[in-house]
Amino acid sequence: MKLSKEKLLELYKTMVTIRTFELKAIELFAAGKFPGFVHSYLGEEAVATGVCATLETKDYITSTHRGHGHLIAKGGNIDLMMAELYGKKTGYCKGKGGSMHIADVELGILGANGIVGAGMPIATGAAFACKYNETDAVAVSFFGDGASDRATFHESLNLGSIWKLPVVYVCENNGWAISNAQETHQNITDISDRATAYGIPGVSVDGNDVIAVYEAAAEAVERARRGDGPSLIECKTWRHRGHFEGDPATYKDPKDQEEWLSDKKDPIPRMEKKLLDLKFATAEDFAQIKAEVAAKIHAAVKFAESSLDPDPAEVLTDVYAD
Template sequence: MSEVTKEKLLAFYKTMLTIRKFEDKAAELFAAGKLPGFVHLYSGEEAVATGVCASLTNKDYITSTHRGHGHLIAKGGEVDKMMAELFAKTTGYCKGRGGSMHIADVDLGILGANGIVGAGQPIAVGAAFANKYKKTDAVAVCFFGDAASNRGTFHEALNLASVWKLPVIFICENNKFGISMNQKDHMNIVDVSQRATAYGIPGVTIDGNDVATVYEVAKEAIDRARRGEGPTLLECKTWRHYGHFQGDAGLYKDVAEQEEWMGKDPIVRLEEKLKELKFAKESDLEAIQTQIQAQIDAAVEFAKQSPEPDPEDVMADVYAP
């Protein structure tokens, strides 16, 4: 853990806390009927996006999922524009047209969240191919869940990426459930990383709730890709605190397992680590919490005060009417 300095850990904490507070506010707003459309929350998985994106720059690409708020924040997305998008306001990243599942910002290298399971995998391969074709050292990172590794897009993407040694890192956020189905019921392996063997690329499984571990292992895979050594499949074991979407009570989850994983909360673990290493006192963490909560509250006000879309613009930005 030599590379994980005090400054890095504190930066990780701020990013993870921003994601958590954004998601908690989104849950509150959705329950109050303030947000149109579904939201799929990332709470509990913050260490994955934070640890991975810490080694990326704006020239690097990511593809996200229906559970994408955390990826976007970790990649540098602005919470006010994100919140406005959830409110379907014109100041949102996609002018209110994309909503929670389709936020994108090409300038930040965010090629979009995606409402189709597994759809980001071939997009990431395409971006990685473009990077290699242009002879840059940029990489593409593809986030997806355990169940998405059952889809044909996954296998096609890994096959082509391995054959052409493309600079792409496949990040499986294994939260053990594909909607309401436990991983043990939809695949005959324990570790999704085993699937890398079929394509002759490295496959690694790690604790996805330990941000320092995620950072170091992901950095190694990213550096490998930048050197032209091809793709890696990195599986991060984690857990979503909420149901599949807001409104899903998650009754299919074993109560004891839910309690066990809630005890592995990545933010609480990082708080304990910061205090143990004497990198921060409780008062320091409380000050950060207050600051970030104010940022989220300001984002909500920005979204509320932003204009509604004009019905006359319904055909704007459409390729063919």
């Protein structure tokens, strides 16, 4: 699949936006600027970027506790995201959701989710609605390697398969289920092999190569859109940080950590090299893009810090339905 210069630069900018947002979120959290937890997406930017670049606004995604990258890649509003982290009234969920529960139904973002594996049946249900309503929209579920051991994974793939639902299951295999290495909780190397049990396509790709992710996702999304049913994509990647901010990640081998953070494996330097080799961009272009993104993130922080706190009298508003 030959991608245009414009498309490649778009992918690059999205990854830079995710990384810049996450670095700022880590900085602010460490400074005690907002409550709750932060599960950083640093290092996995190519997965959300590559997959969501194949989607349209009408398509749906379900996210995870590590969901900032998914929201940004699907077109989420950075100001509203930052305000939500701050617990402000102007946030996506009016300050009540925080990092792990941001949603934007109008953009097809059906929510980040603090429960491991909970997004898969939601995406499967959204895909059922797409088929029932005879639209050509698709649903995508992001989840981790640990979540693929849960019943929700197998139930979702089974229903998606037998009903030929327009859904794509994307496993972000960063090698760790919290602090448990993949080999300690799975007797397989490729999670994509599990697709065989449900009679659907399964493929493993380099999750730090945004072009490889895009190509695999484009094929799976097209298959779903034309009514041929679901696919399973395993993206092998690595989270740069611990499971959450505050986790020292002493369970990681320092040599592995160094290798994955090197320019040879980090998705952003890899993309920069690709763009340079193709003569699609220069070092000055990269610097300009990063400066523009940094300015947007800075503005988002200002927006959040200048926003009002929720009114305590509204604590139950939007929580229960009448």
